[in-house]
Amino acid sequence: MTELGNRLKEAREEKGMSLDDLQAATKIQKRYLTALEEGNYDVIPGKFYVRAFIKQYAEAVGLNSEELFEEFKKDIPDSYNDEVSDKLSSIKPQRELPAPASKALELLPTLLVSAGVIVVIAIIYVIVQAVMGGGNENSAEQTKTEETESKYDVSKDSPLKNENQKNADNEKSGAEDKKDDDAQKTADKKELSIKAVNSQGSSTTYEVSGADKLELEVTTTADSWVRVRDAKGTSLKEGMMKKGDSFQKNITDQDQIELRVGYAPGVEIKINGKVLSYELDPKNVMTQNITIENKKEKKSS
Structure with a gap:
């Protein structure tokens, strides 16, 4: 066993993690x-x-991977040659496109486009x-209605016309009151901030x-070790939380909550249904x- 191997194993045991726990947290066999x-x-x-x-192992047990690479650089192989080889092997030669089977097949796309346009x-x-046609019918109906209204015109001072105007004013006033109430409710509604x-x-x-009330929800989209204190x-x-597991807790009365996740890409954290956006990229820092x-x-007295 190398000195680097001893350092990694000691850090894992200090965290109280077995190899099975570490496998679940890092997704490494x-x-x-x-x-x-x-x-x-x-x-x-x-x-x-x-x-x-080595980088994923170190981060999962709380070690600084860059410091490990510098301290044990003589024991850790250089990956430059492998990267160049992988890039060269990924370049595939271009293949010649097969010639159309016939003139008819060449014209087929054009014919389909033409048919679609038609x-x-x-x-x-x-x-x-x-x-x-509908516009003509509406015009005829409007003309008929105007003739009817002209025939049975309601005088300006008639009780019927005054009543109609009163009803219209009441409807307009009610709509404005409702609009004011909705605007007030929107202004009073508090928006949750996660910073x-x-x-x-x-x-x-x-x-x-x-927010006056806080509800914490932790959901796993992949197997991960999770601790909440x-x-x-x-x-x-x-x-360990299996894929699809969920944990909910009302934290309104808590001043502070601490979480440790073993595999951040597979753990979604929500507060009042709002997703907490990781400040550290989970792909680079898997254990957070x-x-x-x-x-x-503070409530005013």
Whole structure:
């Protein structure tokens, strides 16, 4: 076992994680994790993957991968040659396009396009005729209505006309009152704010404000180890969560909540249904420590 392997294994054991837990958190096969601890890099397919697996292993157990690469650079293989080889092998020679089977096949796309244009023109013609016919009917109906109103015209001072005007004014006033009420409700509604205020290493602190009640929801889209603690250090949730599992907790009365996720790309965190956007890219920092601070508004006396 190499010194690097000893360092990785000690860090894993200090975290209380088994190889199975680490496999679930990093998505790296257990036999490759064992090979890293034993320094048996020949088992791993390519030097590039050796460095990538060491980086994911280190971040999952809370070590700085860049410092490890610098300290043990003599023991870790250089991946440059493998990367060049992979890029060269990914270049495929261009193939000649097969010649059309016949002139008829060459003309087929043109014929299909022409037929489509004809169909579209026919549809537009039918729609225009229908609209014009409907317009003529509406015009005739409007003329008939105007003649009827002219025949039975209501005088300006008649009680019937005054009543109609009164009803119209009441409807307009009611609509304006409803509009004012809706505007007031919108103004009174508080908007939840989730803001990252500090980020260092694999840890980020988020401030949450703008809501009287807070509901925390943690959902896994892939297997991951998750731990949730309150400000007193009491564990609210700890252990492996399978794909599709969900954990909910009302944290309104909590000043602070701490989360640690083993595989950030597979863990979605919501507060009052609003998704918390990771400040640190989960693809680069898979294991993250997240602190949520509840900035409660002070009530005026």
